Amino acid sequence: MESKGGVDPSSSRLFSRAAGRLLNLVRGEGIYVWDEEGNRYIDGSSGPICVNIGYGVREVTDAVARQMAEISFAHSSHFTTRSVMECAEKLARFAPPGLNRVFFCSGGSEATEAAAKMARQYHLERGDGSRFKVAARWQSYHGNTLGALSMSGNIARRRRYAPMLLDFPHIPPAYCYRCWFGKTRDSCDLDCAWALDREIRSVGPEYVSAFIAEPVVGSTLGTVPAPEGYFQVVREICDEHGVLFIADEVMTGFGRTGRNFGIEHWDVKPDIIATAKGLSGGYIPMGAVIASDEIHEAFRGPFAHGHTYGSHPVACAVGSAVIDYVEEHRLVQRSAELGPYLIKRLEELYEHPYVGDVRGLGVFAGVEFVVDKETKEPLPPETEFRRRVMDRCVGNGLLVYPMGGTVDGVRGDVVQVAPPLVVTRAQIDEIVDILDRSIGEAEGEVL
């Protein structure tokens, strides 16, 4: 990331994941963060879509201090704490009806892997021990640890590690802007959902344990909601084949899409929800798996899985404080109300020659760039267009979340726009105005 200054990680002791310099952030409040040089940035993407309630919320920092002073650690194999039990209760109440059992972990990849293992143990408990494969979609993201990456269909992130991954099946994404079946909205008959049926039959239903999908594909495609009816078909197919449906709500949970969980837009009940990010609002590493009563009832013993930091008392105190904050400030409703306004303002960006698509749900939007709006031809990767947009945004005081490879893992540029849900209309205006200017400047560099 080019910045107004920042730190060069190669001159430090960091083994960095970043390609360029790092902004050294020193303070955050509401939707704003400041770097060490005093520059202010609007966080237009809530970090990587996790700081849902904004920065500097006293109720959360107070909850951390209280819990740290009370009891800072308790190993979940032998102990529990009030904060863990309370957070499980709140999360089960926040989740869709019938999903009442919570397993805590420390992030999104841990949550999706735990969900995959929970599905496997569910089948074992029922004497259906041949089922272990988790079907997923190309151009999805379920995490970066090897099990989670085996489920992920993010071509770019898989490539280097492909020899180390499990042989899990993948079906085409529900990507209406670039439909893999050549359909339009009018001619759509949900081929992308029915592909799951074909895939399960060809693998052999007796080997398929679960299907995992993001209700709105986040970073890999740049905020792409599944079409209407999609998850109803998925549910029907899963039921027919005895396959569990795992909703990956790591990005889409906690009001981001305008419902408590994204899958509720489709009125479908998943068997398992894997979640993280907004659960702790980015205040502490945390994830969770929320299972249906039916899944829990099938277990004759405990779930044979866990980590040292699972059900961490302080993380759970944060989770409770964040859920309270989301409810008290009606942030789910706020996201539903402000989402259409965000999209309407972003649609003004179609004036730009390179803006090909604007999409989203709730305060969760994506902008995809193309060189030709008719053919949807992506920009040549060497133009690094998303990086240019990001750099211009940073220079103008805005942070967005850039991602590439939407077409084939290499070509295709997007930015995600998803400010904390405490954002105001005036702040949305400010975000879109800066993005507008920044896209114009980036286009000026390559046109």
Ligand SMILES: Cc1ncc(COP(=O)(O)O)c(C=O)c1O
């Ligand atoms: C949908 C989804 N699942 C899983 C993950 C992995 O979460 P984490 O980075 O916390 O391991 C992410 C992260 O971006 C995500 O967006």
